[in-house]
Amino acid sequence: MKNHFVLHYTLSLLFLFALIQPCFSSTSFFDQSGQQKQTAAAPAYYDAGILLLKNNKKDSAYTAFKKGHVLATKVDDPYLIALGNYHLGGYYYQTKDIPQAISFINTALVSFENQNRKTNAAKCYYKLGHIYKSISDFEKALSYSFKALQMSEEIASEVQIIRSSTQIGSIYLITGDYKAADLNFKRSLQLQEKIQDDTGLVLTYLNLGALSQKQKLFEEALSYFYGGLKKVNNLSEKGEIKQGLKDDQAILLGNIGSTLRAKDDYKGSLEYLFKALEIKKELKRNVSTAHTYNDIAETYIKMQDYGKAKQFALEGARLAKNESVSKERWAYFLLSKCEYALENYKSSYDNFQTYNILKDSIFTAEKASRFNEMQIQYDTEKRDYQIKAQEKDIALLDTQNRLKSQLLWFGGFGLLAVFGLISALTSRAKIRENVKQKEQFTQGLIEAQENERTRVSKDLHDSVGQQLTFLKKKAQNLEQQELSDLANVALEEVRSISRDLYPATLKQLGLTASIEQLLFDLDGESDLFFSVELEDINTNFNEAETLNLYRFIQESVTNVLKHADAKTLIVNIFKHKNVVEVLIKDNGCGFQTNKGVLQNSLGLKTMAERIRILKGKLSIQSTSELGTTILVKIPV
Numbered sequence: 276m277k278n279h280f281v282l283h284y285t286l287s288l289l290f291l292f293a294l295i296q297p298c299f300s301s302t303s304f305f306d307q308s309g310q311q312k313q314t315a316a317a318p319a320y321y322d323a324g325i326l327l328l329k330n331n332k333k334d335s336a337y338t339a340f341k342k343g344h345v346l347a348t349k350v351d352d353p354y355l356i357a358l359g360n361y362h363l364g365g366y367y368y369q370t371k372d373i374p375q376a377i378s379f380i381n382t383a384l385v386s387f388e389n390q391n392r393k394t395n396a397a398k399c400y401y402k403l404g405h406i407y408k409s410i411s412d413f414e415k416a417l418s419y420s421f422k423a424l425q426m427s428e429e430i431a432s433e434v435q436i437i438r439s440s441t442q443i444g445s446i447y448l449i450t451g452d453y454k455a456a457d458l459n460f461k462r463s464l465q466l467q468e469k470i471q472d473d474t475g476l477v478l479t480y481l482n483l484g485a486l487s488q489k490q491k492l493f494e495e496a497l498s499y500f501y502g503g504l505k506k507v508n509n510l511s512e513k514g515e516i517k518q519g520l521k522d523d524q525a526i527l528l529g530n531i532g533s534t535l536r537a538k539d540d541y542k543g544s545l546e547y548l549f550k551a552l553e554i555k556k557e558l559k560r561n562v563s564t565a566h567t568y569n570d571i572a573e574t575y576i577k578m579q580d581y582g583k584a585k586q587f588a589l590e591g592a593r594l595a596k597n598e599s600v601s602k603e604r605w606a607y608f609l610l611s612k613c614e615y616a617l618e619n620y621k622s623s624y625d626n627f628q629t630y631n632i633l634k635d636s637i638f639t640a641e642k643a644s645r646f647n648e649m650q651i652q653y654d655t656e657k658r659d660y661q662i663k664a665q666e667k668d669i670a671l672l673d674t675q676n677r678l679k680s681q682l683l684w685f686g687g688f689g690l691l692a693v694f695g696l697i698s699a700l701t702s703r704a705k706i707r708e709n710v711k712q713k714e715q716f717t718q719g720l721i722e723a724q725e726n727e728r729t730r731v732s733k734d735l736h737d738s739v740g741q742q743l744t745f746l747k748k749k750a751q752n753l754e755q756q757e758l759s760d761l762a763n764v765a766l767e768e769v770r771s772i773s774r775d776l777y778p779a780t781l782k783q784l785g786l787t788a789s790i791e792q793l794l795f796d797l798d799g800e801s802d803l804f805f806s807v808e809l810e811d812i813n814t815n816f817n818e819a820e821t822l823n824l825y826r827f828i829q830e831s832v833t834n835v836l837k838h839a840d841a842k843t844l845i846v847n848i849f850k851h852k853n854v855v856e857v858l859i860k861d862n863g864c865g866f867q868t869n870k871g872v873l874q875n876s877l878g879l880k881t882m883a884e885r886i887r888i889l890k891g892k893l894s895i896q897s898t899s900e901l902g903t904t905i906l907v908k909i910p911v
Contacts, residue, residue, distance in 0.1 A: 357386035451804035451842035604633035839863025
């Protein structure tokens, strides 16, 4: 109510000012006074716009910001003009117009720096870091956030240092550099304790808990979450709890719920998640509420209560629609899992397709942010190629000149050269035959592996699986719940092994969706930060080719998880005209890629043979401590 009254009061003043403003500008006697009024009115419009934006009245907020900016331009006040650009940038960010947001805030930044207004410039750097973080351009996000931190240190603004350190920590948390994230969150914690900022400490406890949760340090995570919740309760007792803290309270409760789920405490998980849901519904936070509905659905999936899980996932999808693509796609993935477990395979496939479509839309902004970089990279590579071509031409001319001078010398050795050529051709034919035999052996080995995998998979499913199902039903009939649970666990394990041996999803969902599900499952089982972008390639390969490409990606990603010690893994599949490109890149420890290593590694030889069967080209580049890049180009 209070916010509504302040908003109403501010807008009333502005309206009154708009009515009397012409009176001041109509006579020359009051020209100077009118200018002063306009200068005073611009900040009032900005304040009104901020309130309107907080209340989600975006169109009205834009009108207020624009009017303030027009007045500031009329009186030619550089500070107020820059401030208007900053607020307009914030408006465009709220309306998801990222290019406009970046443009306006950059304009404000340049002006603030020219005026040597470091406090405002630091806020611009912070805001740009926040925007780039939102579109997953983490390199730029870190660059701007560090500039904000440096400038905040110069002006000794502890509040701004805390904000910048927290943002830097959150970026490192997303990208998997947990040590750097911890360092920055702890810095915020130290300053907040110094200035006794209990409200800020709630957010820091939340971040540190999320960091511990990512590292599977669940007891430590719970300690931070409970600590944050205690701070909220203390502030509530003092009567200082605000709407923002109610949001944090709900998020803390939700995080406790998801952490308890990870500890297999499903009853406790649901207890806290439902508490979080109640607060979020009260605050009418659709996106955050959708997140909790999805969390509850995931807990019910863990409990194998797929009917209830489906109900909550449906509600999560409904609330997230047109609000948050990431939450909506998570809901559809959960729905796909529920329908699959309920043996509604058609519905499972449809939900998974929706999940894939939403996945594509998430990366639209990220693609747009990379266009300029891709163009620069292309221009650089093109220039390097032209230089190399010129160097080859010069070398060719030099070689031709030398050949002319040496022609007489070669005449005497003509017969010897002929005999040498015959010998070389014979040797080359033998080498080709050996290579062909090796390729046939490797291809035969791959076919034998797949045949054996398929056989074992079917035996497990048809024989062992049926026996375990029979055992489970018999235990249920005898009301031996413990034995029934053990049989169910063993049955799920057998099904999991069977799916790994032969991915049945290839026929049910297609290649693209199967790769997506493989990577999603691995993402959930590891601490790696996955960046995945897949285009639809279902129609480009036959059944045998589909299996080979799937196995290649499976083996490549498994190698990263086993050996690379990486924090980030990028998997991209693009289709350019008549070529499918596969990029698998990690930032791990790397390995030697000399000819001897590649020839002696059966795993790498098998991977190379799969690509050869697909008539593709395989390139592996690896640098110690910098990571490995695998690039495949397959004609289609």
